[in-house]
Amino acid sequence: MKNIQLYSARLGTAIMGAIVLGGLILTAPLSMANAADNDFDAGWTHYQEGMFTQALEIWEPLAKAGDAQAQFNLSVLYEQGRGVDADPAKARYWNDQAVTSGYPPALHNKALGLLAEKREQDALALLKTSAEQDFSASLYTLGKIHQLALGVDENPAMAFKYVSRAAADGFTRAQYNLGKMYRDGYGTEADETASAEWFEAAANQGYAKAQNRISDRYAAGQGVAQDDVQALKWAILASQGGIEGAIQKEAFLRDRMNADHIAAAEKQAAKFNPN
Numbered sequence: 688m689k690n691i692q693l694y695s696a697r698l699g700t701a702i703m704g705a706i707v708l709g710g711l712i713l714t715a716p717l718s719m720a721n722a723a724d725n726d727f728d729a730g731w732t733h734y735q736e737g738m739f740t741q742a743l744e745i746w747e748p749l750a751k752a753g754d755a756q757a758q759f760n761l762s763v764l765y766e767q768g769r770g771v772d773a774d775p776a777k778a779r780y781w782n783d784q785a786v787t788s789g790y791p792p793a794l795h796n797k798a799l800g801l802l803a804e805k806r807e808q809d810a811l812a813l814l815k816t817s818a819e820q821d822f823s824a825s826l827y828t829l830g831k832i833h834q835l836a837l838g839v840d841e842n843p844a845m846a847f848k849y850v851s852r853a854a855a856d857g858f859t860r861a862q863y864n865l866g867k868m869y870r871d872g873y874g875t876e877a878d879e880t881a882s883a884e885w886f887e888a889a890a891n892q893g894y895a896k897a898q899n900r901i902s903d904r905y906a907a908g909q910g911v912a913q914d915d916v917q918a919l920k921w922a923i924l925a926s927q928g929g930i931e932g933a934i935q936k937e938a939f940l941r942d943r944m945n946a947d948h949i950a951a952a953e954k955q956a957a958k959f960n961p962n
Contacts, residue, residue, distance in 0.1 A: 807838020895928025
């Protein structure tokens with residue numbers, strides 16, 4: 688399933704000022720097995736090209752016919768006012784229609800709304816249903832809920848369990864947070880090697896915070912072999928990502944490196960392409 692994550696302005700980007708728990712997700716099918724799938728794919732193509740009105744015209748009849756993907760995507764269009772005037776009530780209606788089909792992105796989005804309303808137990812029920820279908824954003828959110836004690840007692844072991852499952856699925860923020868859990872021994876034994884591996888996994892996906900962390904690891908030889916070229920490469924990328932202090936880190940590393948190593952790091956940073 689191909690995903691584009693779109694964070695909801697209605698819900699904001701953080702819960703309790705600590706984390707981004709998840710967001711609106713547009714989905715497209717893996718394959719086209721019938722005419723309805725072909726229609727959905729045409730809407731997806733229009734959406735990617737910025738032709739939102741045309742996408743809406745294709746998805747709306749599919750949504751009315753009960754297609755959960757189309758229902759959810761229609762809710763996103765109404766939420767963000769793309770191809771139509773923004774209408775929060777219609778966005779909620781179409782998301783709720785997809786919820787009745789058990790569609791994981793819709794369950795997840797509904798849960799975020801319930802969390803924002805402090806209805807943690809209702810949110811947990813939806814997140815668990817979504818997580819049972821291995822929806823990475825919901826797995827990650829459950830982990831952070833157990834870490835931050837949102838409607839439940841803090842449970843490091845459960846937090847680690849859910850975050851590690853999301854990380855294994857390639858969910859970038861989960862990989863980054865799993866790196867911190869291994870670093871701190873939170874819900875698991877401290878393991879600097881594992882911490883560095885997960886920071887680098889997220890860094891390779893272009894996550895600037897992780898790039899900053901793995902730069903520190905290479906500079907100090909912490910969990911990885913010491914390597915100033917790698918340290919500077921990641922510092923350059925973290926700086927480009929707007930991480931505070933990364934520019935100063937670059938300058939510090941350059942001062943202790945020779946010209947050839949600096950050039951190698953700059954070349955690797957310039958060629959970097961996120962996974």
